[in-house]
Amino acid sequence: MALLWGGSLRGTLAPGSVSDDSERPEIRSIDRFPLRHADGRPIVSARTIRAAIAIAEAVFSRAGAPPAAERMDFLARDLEDYMARSGARTRNVLTLMVWLVAWLAPLFVGRLSTVSSLPLPERVRALVRLEERFGEPLLAVKAMLCLLYYENPDAAREVGFDGLCLVPSSRLARGERAP
Amino acid sequence: MIVDGSRLDRDFEESADVVVVGSGAGGAVVAAHLAEAGRRVIVLEEGPHVSAERYGKMRPSETLRHLWRDGGLTMAVGIGNSPVINVMMGECVGGSSVLTGGVCFRTPDSVLDHWAKDFGLRELAPREMEAYFDDVERAVHVEEVPESMRSRSTKLFALGAERLGRPVSPIRRNTKDCHGCGRCNFGCPEGAKQSVDLTYLKRATAAGATVLADFHVERLVLRGATVKGVSGRIRNGENRAPSGRFTIHAKRVVLAAGAYCTPLLLERAGVGKQSGQVGRNLTLHPSFRVMARFDEPVEGWKGALQAAYSDAFEHERIIFTGMFVPPGVLAATMPGIADDQGARAELIPHLAVFGGMVHDDGGGRVTSLFGHRVLTYRLSPEDSDATSKILRRLAETFFAAGAREVFLPILGLGPVDADALRRLDLDRVPRRRLECSSQHPLGSARMGVSPEHAVVDPAGKCYELDGLYVADGSVVPTSLGVNPQETIMAMATRIAWKLRDTPLLHPS
Numbered sequence: 178m179a180l181l182w183g184g185s186l187r188g189t190l191a192p193g194s195v196s197d198d199s200e201r202p203e204i205r206s207i208d209r210f211p212l213r214h215a216d217g218r219p220i221v222s223a224r225t226i227r228a229a230i231a232i233a234e235a236v237f238s239r240a241g242a243p244p245a246a247e248r249m250d251f252l253a254r255d256l257e258d259y260m261a262r263s264g265a266r267t268r269n270v271l272t273l274m275v276w277l278v279a280w281l282a283p284l285f286v287g288r289l290s291t292v293s294s295l296p297l298p299e300r301v302r303a304l305v306r307l308e309e310r311f312g313e314p315l316l317a318v319k320a321m322l323c324l325l326y327y328e329n330p331d332a333a334r335e336v337g338f339d340g341l342c343l344v345p346s347s348r349l350a351r352g353e354r355a356p
Numbered sequence: 357m358i359v360d361g362s363r364l365d366r367d368f369e370e371s372a373d374v375v376v377v378g379s380g381a382g383g384a385v386v387a388a389h390l391a392e393a394g395r396r397v398i399v400l401e402e403g404p405h406v407s408a409e410r411y412g413k414m415r416p417s418e419t420l421r422h423l424w425r426d427g428g429l430t431m432a433v434g435i436g437n438s439p440v441i442n443v444m445m446g447e448c449v450g451g452s453s454v455l456t457g458g459v460c461f462r463t464p465d466s467v468l469d470h471w472a473k474d475f476g477l478r479e480l481a482p483r484e485m486e487a488y489f490d491d492v493e494r495a496v497h498v499e500e501v502p503e504s505m506r507s508r509s510t511k512l513f514a515l516g517a518e519r520l521g522r523p524v525s526p527i528r529r530n531t532k533d534c535h536g537c538g539r540c541n542f543g544c545p546e547g548a549k550q551s552v553d554l555t556y557l558k559r560a561t562a563a564g565a566t567v568l569a570d571f572h573v574e575r576l577v578l579r580g581a582t583v584k585g586v587s588g589r590i591r592n593g594e595n596r597a598p599s600g601r602f603t604i605h606a607k608r609v610v611l612a613a614g615a616y617c618t619p620l621l622l623e624r625a626g627v628g629k630q631s632g633q634v635g636r637n638l639t640l641h642p643s644f645r646v647m648a649r650f651d652e653p654v655e656g657w658k659g660a661l662q663a664a665y666s667d668a669f670e671h672e673r674i675i676f677t678g679m680f681v682p683p684g685v686l687a688a689t690m691p692g693i694a695d696d697q698g699a700r701a702e703l704i705p706h707l708a709v710f711g712g713m714v715h716d717d718g719g720g721r722v723t724s725l726f727g728h729r730v731l732t733y734r735l736s737p738e739d740s741d742a743t744s745k746i747l748r749r750l751a752e753t754f755f756a757a758g759a760r761e762v763f764l765p766i767l768g769l770g771p772v773d774a775d776a777l778r779r780l781d782l783d784r785v786p787r788r789r790l791e792c793s794s795q796h797p798l799g800s801a802r803m804g805v806s807p808e809h810a811v812v813d814p815a816g817k818c819y820e821l822d823g824l825y826v827a828d829g830s831v832v833p834t835s836l837g838v839n840p841q842e843t844i845m846a847m848a849t850r851i852a853w854k855l856r857d858t859p860l861l862h863p864s
Binding site: 214215220235236237238239240255258259260261262263264266267270271301304305308309312313316319320321322323324325326327328333335336337338 | 415416417420421422425426427428429431594595653655657682683684685687688689691692693694695696697698701702704705728767768791
C-alpha cells in the first residue's frame with residue numbers, strides 16, 4: 178500500500194485530514210470533539226463539577242460572599258472542558274482529589290457530609306483547617322481552580338493582571354484588547 | 357505534508373526508508389536531515405497537530421489541555437524523602453520544543469569532558485561536538501536576549517545578585533523578532549520562538565517527509581533481532597481515543613519519543629535484558645521557584661519569560677534561571693482561602709519570581725505497571741542539600757534587592773521575611789512538602805561504549821536490536837546542569853549525519 182510515495186495518499190484521505198500549512202493553515206480538529214460520550218453521557222460527571230465548584234466558591238469568596246454566578250458558570254464550563262480533554266489519567270487523579278477534599282474537609286469542622294452541603298462560612302473554615310493540616314490534595318484542586326479562575330478577564334483584572342502579554346504585539350498595534 | 361490522524365477513517369499501512377517516532381527536538385532534527393538527504397521519511401506523533409497560529413491564540417490553560425501531556429500534570433512519585441515532581445512535557449507536533457522558554461545552552465565543556473573521560477564517549481568531546489552545535493544554532497536562530505527585554509522581575513533579581521557580587525548573565529534563546537510577551541511556555545503567539553514545528557519539521561516536509569499526527573506507536577515490529585517497523589493505534593476514535601490501527605514498515609526506526617516514552621517501547625521489544633539500563637538513570641533537574649514581594653509594582657509578565665541566568669553556584673550543583681508563570685499559577689501556590697486568598701492574589705503585580713534547578717544525580721526511573729508508564733524519583737542526599745541551598749540563595753538574592761518577604765515552595769508555609777529566613781532550618785523541611793517541577797527528563801536509555809552499561813552506542817544505535825536508533829533526551833548520559841534543548845538537537849544532528857552516511861540496504 179505505497180500510498181505516500183506515489184503521491185496517491187492525499188487522494189485517499191478523508192476531507193480535511195491533510196493539515197498541510199500551505200493548504201489549510203488552521204486545523205479545526207480540537208474543537209470538533211464533543212465533551213460527551215457518543216451515548217450522551219458526560220465525560221466528567223456533573224457531581225464532580227458541582228463538588229469542585231462548591232470548593233471554588235469558598236476559595237474565592239470575599240467578605241463572606243461567593244463570587245458572581247456568571248464567573249462560577251465560566252469556571253464550571255472551563256473546568257469540565259479542561260478535565261474532559263486532559264487525558265484519563267489526569268482526569269481520574271483530579272476527580273479523586275476533588276472528592277478527597279469534598280469528604281475530608283468537613284471532618285475538620287466535625288461534620289460527616291460533603292463540602293457542598295456546608296454553609297459557606299463553615300465551608301471556608303473547613304478548607305482553612307484542611308490546608309493547615311493536610312494540604313496536598315487541596316493544593317492540586319486549588320491549583321487547577323486558580324489557573325482557570327484567573328483566566329476570566331474580570332478576575333484577572335481584579336488582581337491587576339491586564340492580560341496584555343497574551344496578545345501578540347502585532348494585534349495590540351491594531352488596537353486589539355486583551356482576551 | 358502533515359496528516360491529521362484524528363480525521364482518518366480507516367486503518368493505515370505504509371513503507372518508508374526511515375520512520376521516526378516523535379516529532380520533538382530529537383525527531384524533527386533527524387527527520388529534516390534524512391529527508392534532505394533523499395530518504396523517504398515518516399514522522400509519527402502521538403499528539404495532535406496544532407498550527408502556530410492556533411496555539412498562539414490559546415489561553416495558557418487551553419494549551420495545557422491541548423498541547424501538554426496529561427494536561428500538564430504528569431507526576432514523578434517521590435521515593436523516600438523526595439518530593440512529588442510535576443514533569444511537564446509536550447504532546448503535539450513539535451513536542452516540548454513548542455512549550456519551552458526557548459533557552460539554548462551548549463552542553464557545558466565540563467559535562468562533555470566527563471562523558472569523554474568517565475564514559476569513554478570521546479566522540480562527544482567539546483571539540484568534536486562543535487560542528488553540531490553550530491549547525492543547530494544556525495537552524496533555530498539562537499540569539500542572546502538583550503537587557504532591554506528583561507522583565508522587572510528579572511531586573512530585580514539581577515540587582516540583588518549584583519549587590520551580592522554574583523551578577524547574572526544573559527540567556528540565549530531560539531527566537532527571531534521576539535517582543536517579549538512572557539508566555540513562551542504556552543506556545544509563542546507571534547511565531548517568534550523558532551521551535552522545531554517552525555524550523556526542522558518545515559524543512560523535513562519541504563524535503564518530502566510526511567508527519568502523521570495522532571499516531572500512537574505501541575510496539576516495534578521485529579523479525580528476530582532486527583527491527584522492521586512500528587505498529588500502533590490511530591487516535592481517530594471518540595474524543596481522540598485510539599481506534600484505527602497502523603503499521604509502518606521501514607529499513608530504519610529512530611525512536612525520539614522522549615525520556616518518558618522511549619523506554620517503554622524499548623522494554624516491550626525486549627531491550628534492556630542485557631544491560632538492565634532501560635528506564636534507569638533518569639535525571640530531571642528538579643526545579644524550584646521562589647516568589648518575592650516588593651513594594652513597587654513588578655508586573656513580571658511584561659518582558660521575556662527567560663532572559664538571564666546565573667551559574668555562580670554550579671560548584672554547589674545549582675543553576676538559577678529567570679522565569680515567570682501566569683497569575684493563576686502564582687495565586688495557586690500561595691496559601692490561603694477566601695479573604696486570605698484574595699489578599700495574597702492582590703499581591704501578584706508586586707511579585708518577582710526566579711527559579712533554580714539541581715544538577716542532579718539521576719535517581720529517577722521509568723517503569724511500566726500493567727502497560728502504563730510510571731515515573732519514580734529518589735532525591736540523593738547531595739541533591740537534597742542542593743535544594744536547601746537553592747531556596748536560601750534565591751531568597752537572599754531577592755532580599756538584597758529590597759524584597760519585603762518571600763514565598764518559598766513549601767506546602768503550608770506562609771510568607772517569610774529576612775529574619776524568619778535566617779531562623780528557618782531548610783534542611784529539616786521534609787522534602788515531600790516541597791513543590792517541585794521539572795521540564796528536563798533525560799537519560800533513561802543512555803548512550804555509552806559498552807552494552808553492559810548503556811542502551812545505545814555512540815552513534816545512537818541500539819546495542820540489542822539491529823535497525824533501531826534512539827535520538828532524544830533519553831540517550832543523554834548524565835544530567836547536564838543546563839536546559840537540554842540544544843544538547844538534544846546537537847546529539848540528534850550527530851546521529852542523523854551518521855545515519856545519513858550509512859547505506860540503507862542492510863540494517864547493521
